[in-house]
Amino acid sequence: MAAASGLLLGTLRAGDHLVLSDVCYAGMAELGRDTIPGFGIEVTTADFSNLDAVQSAVRPNTRLLWAESPCNPILRLTDIAAVAQIARRAGAALVVDSTLATPVVTRPLALGADWVVHSLTKYLNGHGDALGGVVIGERAGLAKLRQHALIHFGGALSPFNAWLIRRGIHTLSFRMRAHAEGAMAVAAHLESHQRVHRVIYPGLPSHPQYELARRQMTSFSGMLTFQVKGDGAEVARQFACRARVFTCAVSLGKQRSLVFYLPTEDLLRSSFTLSGPALESCRSFAGDGIFRVSVGLEDPYDLCRDLDRILDA
Ligand SMILES: Cc1ncc(COP(=O)(O)O)c(C=O)c1O
Structure with a gap:
């Protein structure tokens, strides 16, 4: 969640608009409903399995679309390539939380997403013994985010957790x-x-x-x-x-x-x-x-x- 909130608060400003999947990891849903609007960022939720619903949620000030596929907990999918096109036409970026799929199963960047988020706590670590998160995207954007997420918000991975997660990723x-x-x-x-x-x-x-x-x-x-x-x-x-x-x-x-x-x-x-x-x-x-x-x-x-x-x- 430190990775996710670092990405949200590192890319959005007061007056911007976020379209968030209406069903997603509960912590993310509650962050979007209860916390993000307090920063002056407008949030609309949409059913990301319904392309018309996503398209209708987009506004001129939409900067980010946030999908989760499969979405936790109901395992509904998002057509990432189709939603990426909606985002591109709107001049917005698409984030895909791909925690449940992992990079082995789905490649959101190849399908047109701009950012990918994973909870490393889950499959990437794989042994339920370390907490972490990752944002994947292009290098220049990441360098900026790193400063917000790590230095300003303090979402730094502990060295021992990093070691455990890295060991898990090998398998x-x-x-x-x-x-x-x-x-x-x-x-x-x-x-x-x-x-x-x-x-x-x-x-x-x-x-x-x-x-x-x-x-x-x-x-x-x-x-x-x-x-x-x-x-x-x-x-x-x-x-x-x-x-x-x-x-x-x-x-x-x-x-x-x-x-x-x-x-x-x-x-x-x-x-x-x-x-x-x-x-x-x-x-x-x-x-x-x-x-x-x-x-x-x-x-x-x-x-x-x-x-x-x-x-x-
Ligand atoms: C899809 C998804 N994204 C993000 C998170 C948050 O992960 P963490 O508990 O590592 O902060 C979870 C946790 O269950 C999740 O299922």
Whole structure:
């Protein structure tokens, strides 16, 4: 978040306008809703899976468009090349938070984005033991940002965290292959389970944007969500009591599989202010509540047996 806020406050001035994805990492959504407007920067949220909605949100003073693909937590995708064109026509820059995809899976700069942001805390480090963030972009712009983000705002990475993250990055491509294989196996298993209402995984043909996923992602990463039939809170309790391989926890992208339950009403109360078609679009991915799963590096067989133990209880 230090990288993200350094980029926002390093590139925007009072009087500028930001178009922010209406569903994104909660910390980012809340920063855009509660903090950024206090600096005199106007913020409009838009459904970045809907190109007309993004186009309509753009104004003459729009300087930045902020997409997240896949977006946390509902795994809706943004057509990065198409949104980059909207940004270019508006004379604005496009930022893509590609944390959930990683550079192994999606290359936003090659698709026309101006800036890419990653939480290094997640897949790039890969072991859940260090915090960090990165902004990627052209050299001159980065030099300016470095001064704001590092010196003025103090968002400096500790040397030990930098060392851990650098060590993690060496195995990124191998880990991403295993995360994607595991996620595909778990997604297919869940999709065939009688207790499961719906699975959202970009690698499944049932994902509403499967064609875009195939075009834009070289594999499908390790994040999936699922909805259960009946009481999600009760299934969440079963996870807490019975899981042996999964850990019930937030965060994502580490070697261990993580799961947690997010009731949609809670999300709408705490982080996302949505109405009309934007609310319908969010609900079409999230239903009444999702289990967000970060598939780790365990044997998919063990993960599926763990899920059966919980869902069949
Ligand atoms: C997509 C995305 N971007 C940014 C962040 C913020 O990362 P950090 O916790 O490293 O500040 C998160 C955290 O979950 C995230 O999921």
